[in-house]
Amino acid sequence: MNIYDIAELAGVSIATVSRVVNDSPRVSEKTKQRVRAIMEENGYTPNVFARGLGLDSMKTIGIICPDVSDSYMASAAFHLEGRLHEYGYDCILCCSGSRQENKEKYVSLLLNKRIDALILVGSTYAGEGGDDRKADYVRNAAKTVPVFMINGYIKGDHVYCAFSDDYGATYDVASQMIEAGRRRILFLCDSHSYSANQKLAGYEAALKDHGLPVLGDLKLYVKNRIHSVRDILLERRDLNFDSVLATDDGLAVGAIKYANAKLLKIPEELCITGFNNSALSICCDPELSSIDNKVEELCAITTDQMMAVLRGEEKPVAQKSQVPCRLVKRCTTDF
């Protein structure tokens, strides 16, 4: 059943059918009704490929993240898909891992698929270790379709970034820890992404602003595996810390396990905060205070901006949108 069949049944030309499908105003209400009825009866739906060929768009958005099995990204994917679907778009989801080569491959693959826009979830796409040129492939992609980053920032034409205030979040938490009497805050981290660097910067700034030294051995970079974090902490007897600021809940739970293993009282002897406010934080014992970085809000901002861009609205949309984080206090902090 194609447009010709409908045209014939309705006794009009295919042009008219097409106009009805696209709800063009230049068709009389009467014929619209008639054609619509016939389409309904015959369960006609336009062929998306033919449509794509003509319009050069299939109303699909490409989403790339390193790994959807990560709860933060899974949550992002969920919210993005839900909202985009409401706007009539579908999502192609890709998991690129974190190797530069694969990220680039996926981006070009999606570009070839003629997506209408690209969403990059996670700050790994903003270039690691401060090397800004590693994000050039993103800027290039942005020459073809608008690119939206979630929780990362790079400067570039047609790239729109929404991220949480990781700097402010760690600055505040570290400050509160210090003001509550903590002097040796362990910064526990698992990456060198844009976001991780922001968190580090907030932590360091808080130390400085409170007249505390920034010590290299209190910045610990480890793999994000609960047991391995616990074991590393157990082994590193040289480390001397009275609090832990972790950049991810998994790391923080590792610290909790460490404290429990050493029979340290939480939060009295060791105060701990995590990041992402994930399911892990209410699962562990004691339950973890965690910084909520508001994925859902980032997704909302992103999709709204995207629609504004795709619809070519007048007023320019912000290329940088920051949303504040919020510490959800549970049992591992005493401030």
Added chain:
Amino acid sequence: MNIYDIAELAGVSIATVSRVVNDSPRVSEKTKQRVRAIMEENGYTPNVFARGLGLDSMKTIGIICPDVSDSYMASAAFHLEGRLHEYGYDCILCCSGSRQENKEKYVSLLLNKRIDALILVGSTYAGEGGDDRKADYVRNAAKTVPVFMINGYIKGDHVYCAFSDDYGATYDVASQMIEAGRRRILFLCDSHSYSANQKLAGYEAALKDHGLPVLGDLKLYVKNRIHSVRDILLERRDLNFDSVLATDDGLAVGAIKYANAKLLKIPEELCITGFNNSALSICCDPELSSIDNKVEELCAITTDQMMAVLRGEEKPVAQKSQVPCRLVKRCTTDF
């Protein structure tokens, strides 16, 4: 840059270029090389829409799950995407929730998008509460494209199901509990899906086979929220149980929290098992023994079968593939 441009630059016809693109054997190696070089130079990639129009396929697989932010489904999405990508397919991901109406809507939406195959993740698509007709929309979809279910089963032409042996898993665990001296096993569940029913059946069969009564009040259906599970258990003082068989790790963690709140010794006074072997199970305290239901393996089976079907291979592929589960023993069991 389209096929005509390349043809002109290479001094051949578009047919030849097309043949080169599709690596047809009926082109001389020499011209292949030449045409390829030109395509390379000009960064040519065939237009997927035009291609789709001709072939009626864009090499995309539709994946529907109730909610990717759930760790089981996120993990499934991750593995499926990874494997399908290796086979040259992309994935359109949709989260349908669990309302019948939305499931049907998403299925027809994807069908209109001319996906090459459909994957349904989660047993909710197999019809709830044993009403098999609720799965008719799946059978209908299967008239258009092959349908693959992960962790659910319905009978139907062109629908291929891979699921874990939930029945066997709960049968075994319940049996072991009983043989270890437990007499009152609480069955903790949050749904009436195909999979949940299998688990229940396994549990009940184990009780019967060991001469134990199947008690209605030891089958508890609750919402899958850790704290609410704990609170319900705390409130239900009438409930008398010495072990918990939960159909999801989240539920099991709720039971752990309950035991901890009542200062019950785990596993001595309360032995607990979860399901899915998720991150939660190593996060809680004590760490949870959990049934690993092998998502990755299900995904592998599914994608392999799908390729066999899509390639129209000779030998028929199984419509029912069951993989055994495995109890990962941690600290909440003593058998």
Added chain:
DNA sequence: CTGAAAGCGCTAACAC
């Protein structure tokens, strides 16, 4: 307000 016809870029059957 409606119709005719020219693409959109590619595939594949058919010639040579």
Added chain:
DNA sequence: GTGTTAGCGCTTTCAG
């Protein structure tokens, strides 16, 4: 081994 050509189903001028 290569070229010609007719679709694939829709959108969109351009006429009327």
